[in-house]
Amino acid sequence: MSDEELDVELEARLEEQEEFEPPEAFVEQANVSDPAIYEEFEENWPEAWERAANLLDWEEEWDQVLDDSEEPFYEWFVNGKLNASANCLDRHLDDRGDEVAIEWIGELGETRTYTYEELHREVNECAAALRDLGVEEDDVVTMYMPMIPELPVAMLACARIGAPHSVVFAGFSADALATRMNSADSEYLVTCDGYYRRGDPLDHISKANEGLEDVEQDATTVVVDRLGDDLDHDLAEGQVDYDALVADHEGAEVEPVTRDAEDMLFLMYTSGTTGKPKGVKHTTGGYLSYVTWTSHAVLDIKAEDTYWCSADIGWITGHSYIVYGPLALGTTSVMYEGTPDYPDKDRLWQIVDDYDVDQLYTAPTAIRAFMKWGEEYPERHDLSSLRLLGTVGEPINPRAWKWYYKHIGNEECPIVDTWWQTETGGMMVTTLPGIKNMKPGSAGPPLPGISADVVDNSGDPVGAGRAGYLVVNKPWPGMLRTLYKNDERFINEYWDEYSIPERDEWVYFPEDGAKLDEDGYITVLGRVDDVINVSGHRLGTMEIESAIVGVEGVAEAAVVGGEHEMKGEAVYAYVITEDGYEGGADLRDEIVGAVEEAIGPIARPEAVVFTHELPKTRSGKIMRRLLEDIANEDELGDTSTLRNPDVVSEIQQKVQGD
Numbered sequence: 001m002s003d004e005e006l007d008v009e010l011e012a013r014l015e016e017q018e019e020f021e022p023p024e025a026f027v028e029q030a031n032v033s034d035p036a037i038y039e040e041f042e043e044n045w046p047e048a049w050e051r052a053a054n055l056l057d058w059e060e061e062w063d064q065v066l067d068d069s070e071e072p073f074y075e076w077f078v079n080g081k082l083n084a085s086a087n088c089l090d091r092h093l094d095d096r097g098d099e100v101a102i103e104w105i106g107e108l109g110e111t112r113t114y115t116y117e118e119l120h121r122e123v124n125e126c127a128a129a130l131r132d133l134g135v136e137e138d139d140v141v142t143m144y145m146p147m148i149p150e151l152p153v154a155m156l157a158c159a160r161i162g163a164p165h166s167v168v169f170a171g172f173s174a175d176a177l178a179t180r181m182n183s184a185d186s187e188y189l190v191t192c193d194g195y196y197r198r199g200d201p202l203d204h205i206s207k208a209n210e211g212l213e214d215v216e217q218d219a220t221t222v223v224v225d226r227l228g229d230d231l232d233h234d235l236a237e238g239q240v241d242y243d244a245l246v247a248d249h250e251g252a253e254v255e256p257v258t259r260d261a262e263d264m265l266f267l268m269y270t271s272g273t274t275g276k277p278k279g280v281k282h283t284t285g286g287y288l289s290y291v292t293w294t295s296h297a298v299l300d301i302k303a304e305d306t307y308w309c310s311a312d313i314g315w316i317t318g319h320s321y322i323v324y325g326p327l328a329l330g331t332t333s334v335m336y337e338g339t340p341d342y343p344d345k346d347r348l349w350q351i352v353d354d355y356d357v358d359q360l361y362t363a364p365t366a367i368r369a370f371m372k373w374g375e376e377y378p379e380r381h382d383l384s385s386l387r388l389l390g391t392v393g394e395p396i397n398p399r400a401w402k403w404y405y406k407h408i409g410n411e412e413c414p415i416v417d418t419w420w421q422t423e424t425g426g427m428m429v430t431t432l433p434g435i436k437n438m439k440p441g442s443a444g445p446p447l448p449g450i451s452a453d454v455v456d457n458s459g460d461p462v463g464a465g466r467a468g469y470l471v472v473n474k475p476w477p478g479m480l481r482t483l484y485k486n487d488e489r490f491i492n493e494y495w496d497e498y499s500i501p502e503r504d505e506w507v508y509f510p511e512d513g514a515k516l517d518e519d520g521y522i523t524v525l526g527r528v529d530d531v532i533n534v535s536g537h538r539l540g541t542m543e544i545e546s547a548i549v550g551v552e553g554v555a556e557a558a559v560v561g562g563e564h565e566m567k568g569e570a571v572y573a574y575v576i577t578e579d580g581y582e583g584g585a586d587l588r589d590e591i592v593g594a595v596e597e598a599i600g601p602i603a604r605p606e607a608v609v610f611t612h613e614l615p616k617t618r619s620g621k622i623m624r625r626l627l628e629d630i631a632n633e634d635e636l637g638d639t640s641t642l643r644n645p646d647v648v649s650e651i652q653q654k655v656q657g658d
């Protein structure tokens, strides 16, 4: 059969076949392939979770799997003792010391390879150096770094000495850095001079310094020199050069600190409904067990694999599935500094080909871009090393799913569409690739041991075929333990507000809408709160609004997510000006600049629409749904409850005229 005929046949099959069976060759070698695992977790819950904990080395075993006496402050693997850095490094040295832990590829094409032995050495030196600077157990160390190896080194060094890290995405602004350091009372920062984007050096240290000016406490800062001669930077007082610091501690060994299972491993700030980011607290025992287990069961990682997650370590996906899960399993984790289309649109496929990558885990927004660029780019390369594909971050539409399946996976790789969040620590809803059929567009059933459902406003299950709110009914080891120093907000955001008194049971609300299928598969629809998802990046509309209203001449602003072909969602800002101010190009530029300054370029509005009024209910609430409909040029919902229905057509005309 010719390629063309095959294509036609596949298209026809794809059209009628909504389910795909896991490829046989994959099943035969899968880490988990016995369907009995679902029952095992159900019948033996929570003890079955020992399976996850048993993938780690513990200094002392836990004496209770789950303590649920003070819900929702659950504790897992109670009184167990371990160290995360020892689990990701030391325990591999005997058998795998010479195997590669991190394959790093810089944007300019340079590479760095760290064996487990070498990574262990640098982590020890860095840990000794941090200690020398004064970092003590439980001090929060902030990291503001792009995708360079010193980032995972510093994270693991912190884990080694029991100092929780708080990584701030390098694309975030100076303000965002300062807010997070202040909120965590963090007195240490590890950052770098800059990095490369599309071949050009990009200054990062100026942004870090600007942020530091607004940090209330004194902060000791370590600066990695990434750009060498491409960027001269002076170290300010209290700033130390990373290389010099590590060289001073050459050969140092630091005994991994014994941490309690419930001790904090790290903090990660994420966006919520209010303007203030939430400091999600993850623990050493539960989190590490959970990401290691899901890396094993879902990503099918084996020690001898070369695995690649193309996310940024500045987000939870990179923490869980570039650093902690893969390294705990002793595999080779690929880390790429740059963008997927530099120097050309086949960069990713070049890397897969060069390194014989076994698993690729990426985001739907990237897949949509690959589709648009065309299949000639993957076709230039041998992708036959791939065994499994994964996606995360937003819903994937069946067309993109099928493209990924065919053009990247050659119909031989299962795809795992993994639903989860910063708060969940690791994957929650997805198919086990060696067991379950795949249904494009639907993430799959909850993982074994995870109990999820779709409910209505009063908390009653909506039943198959209907949409509602996604809920998780039982705790799990990787769950957030609280919001840093804010137990009250933790309860309010995830628990109290929605607790269902009649049932007297704790239910976790992820703030996502979903539909339950007949077969128990869950199709995730997207956020139901004021959080939007731009290219898989989670942004709070309130944070963006507060940046906009800070601009002189702006009276009021409402931000919503409008559909966007490539980004999934894009930022739409509706703005009312103050009397005497004109809503023109200048003000628009100022607004865009203010958003970039407060959050970063990722939050840049796609459209700024000036209007005299915002559509409001009689009680004065802004009707965001309506603003979304306008952005999407959808048919409008009911406008009869509006106090000012006339404003709708005015705004509509403006958007369409843009």
Ligand code: WTA
Binding pocket: 270, 315, 316, 317, 391, 392, 393, 394, 395, 396, 417, 418, 419, 420, 421, 422, 423, 443, 510, 511, 512, 524, 525, 526, 527, 533, 536, 537, 538
């Ligand atoms: C969305 C990223 C549909 C969802 C790991 C969630 C998804 C938010 C999927 C969390 C998926 C993530 N299908 N939607 N497979 N994965 N989401 O905290 O809305 O950055 O609530 O964690 O991303 O984003 P976060």
